[in-house]
Amino acid sequence: MDQTPLSRPNVDVLAQSASYAQHYRAGRRPIAAKASAQMLRNRFCLPMNDMGLPGAVVIDELIAAAEPGLIGNTDPNFYAWVMGASNPVGVAADWLTSAWGQNAAIYQSSPAAAVAEEAVEAWLLDLLDLPKESSVGFVSGATMATFVGLAAARGEVLSRFGHDYDAVGLQGAPLVRIYLSDDAHVANYAALRQLGFGDLNFHVLPSDSAGLMRPRDLADAIGREDGPKIVIAQAGHINSGGFEPLAEIAEIARTHSAWIHVDGAFGLWARVSPSRKYLTEGAELADSWSVDGHKWLQIPYACGFAIVRDRNAHRRAMQMTAGYLNAAEDDGRNPSGYVPELSRRAQGFVAWAVLRHLGRRGITELVHRHCAAASRLAERISQIDGLSVLNHVELNQIVVACDDRENEAWKIRNLVGLLNGSQGVFVHSARWKSRTILRLSVISMDTGRPQIDALAAAISSSWRAIDADSRN
Ligand SMILES: Cc1ncc(COP(=O)(O)O)c(C=O)c1O
The missing domain is CATH 3.40.640.10 (Type I PLP-dependent aspartate aminotransferase-like (Major domain))
Structure with a gap:
């Protein structure tokens, strides 16, 4: 009788995963998920197999199934929720x-x-x-x-x-x-x-x-x-x-x-x-x-x-x-x-x-950098006509609202769509205190001034496009 894959020790999958993970974390990838729920179901929701599969095949399958449905919260241009970026030392x-x-x-x-x-x-x-x-x-x-x-x-x-x-x-x-x-x-x-x-x-x-x-x-x-x-x-x-x-x-x-x-x-x-x-x-x-x-x-x-x-x-x-x-x-x-x-x-x-890796100094620097970046971003956004920052930014969170309250829902949604669609960032809207807001969290490990300046410019240009659209 054939051996099932389970009966053979298979430690090579560890090197296979490590090599892929290194590649994944070093490259730039789409920050938003590309696949629909149905596409993901087609890849994951397979009939239960009887005989099992070799580990290397399964790991390849897992990567192929998951990758199009991954969200880039390890990317420095991720601002959608308060999420960390899985420090590689921790990984x-x-x-x-x-x-x-x-x-x-x-x-x-x-x-x-x-x-x-x-x-x-x-x-x-x-x-x-x-x-x-x-x-x-x-x-x-x-x-x-x-x-x-x-x-x-x-x-x-x-x-x-x-x-x-x-x-x-x-x-x-x-x-x-x-x-x-x-x-x-x-x-x-x-x-x-x-x-x-x-x-x-x-x-x-x-x-x-x-x-x-x-x-x-x-x-x-x-x-x-x-x-x-x-x-x-x-x-x-x-x-x-x-x-x-x-x-x-x-x-x-x-x-x-x-x-x-x-x-x-x-x-x-x-x-x-x-x-x-x-x-x-x-x-x-x-x-x-x-x-x-x-x-x-x-x-x-x-x-x-x-x-x-x-x-x-x-x-x-x-x-x-x-x-x-x-x-x-x-x-x-x-x-x-x-x-x-x-x-x-x-x-x-x-x-x-x-x-051990970050030390007191590394953690302090992380918090300080994110708070300073959030203040800078808030200041830049406040200068954009038609947008306001609703909160007093002392930490890492920025609440952005549209001054045109009557049209805020579609304008903010469009802003999120434009930013996520073409600007290489990932942001999200929320409902809060009866308003539709753009809610930005500066918290990803490698986010700093260059990303913040790029985001501010992207918000500004996307907002101008939305404004011009609404006048036509
Ligand atoms: C203030 C606050 N409390 C509680 C939670 C829940 O934390 P967790 O998602 O780690 O369970 C969150 C998550 O964003 C939070 O921001």
Whole structure:
């Protein structure tokens, strides 16, 4: 009987993939996906094959199927969403992580993975200047980091009111009040619902023009209600890049014994920049923080960090114990003790490699360069007749609106179409505060002044064409 492809060890595919990846990352390719969903289905959605295929054939097939449907978020001309560009050092560490095939569940299942996380935990707290006693869970992104932080918050604020969540869950629990802006990132609302909270729990505060809560609204609302409380503050609004006044919010929340969670998916990285740290003043007073590795740090997907000041509350919320998951006396930290999963990828290796590679200086330079580029771009766009920048650009986000409100939807959509179609960039529109906006995020690893100047020129010429069109 013929051998199936599975019965032959095939390590050549590793070199094949490495060679292709090198080629892919070195070249310039279309930034927008070229294939339609149907074309991609034709390539991917094949009948299940009975016999399997040699690895080299499969890898070639995968490349051919995926490439026309890839989005160029690793390209320096990508501005569409807040996404990182997968630093090649991180990619290399990611490959090793897969090649080693470690399960970073407990210390004993991969001592190296556990200790790598321990090292990164200390580096992150240092870089972000957060309380040194905090613990870090290595999760898949800021949504899961928020889930973890708020799970710790839930147990802790309930216990302050004599309710034992571990014993009875939310059954018979006092109503937990959660204060957040009506324009807080959807990830917060999603995590809250996954944790058993709903509309009755939410005290939704009206946001200002930057999407942020006003501390006086929080003070009014929180003072009128009793019971366990959680406040969710934003450090880096998804559209405006704005920061809520964290020190003021923390003071109000503390006065009312509320747990404070900071959603700093990308914005918290402003803390590494001496010229932008002021934006995050007071973040260190919070009880938990969510922050991404796969955005500004450029760690390959999927990487987020759940940071909780009270290590015991963190561990209580994520606890998972079983006889077969025993730990010896001198074992180190169990990675799964801080996250929802048990079997899990050894995230720590990749974060470790990228942080070692960039160093404090590299990360600071990255944030500083992107913020300076965003300011420059905003200034250039403000000079274009008929376009306005709606937000105060202090971070990396730019919200561009059309002055002709009546025709803004089609004009902005046309602008996006022209830019993406012929200018070698990738941008995106959004609906925000009843407006159709061009929403630009300067966050891709290699984006700097040359790309920004080219984008500003492209916006200007495309806008002139749209304007001329609308007059005909
Ligand atoms: C402010 C904010 N919070 C939360 C999230 C969710 O993060 P993730 O996509 O990593 O789960 C994002 C994503 O863009 C974000 O910008």
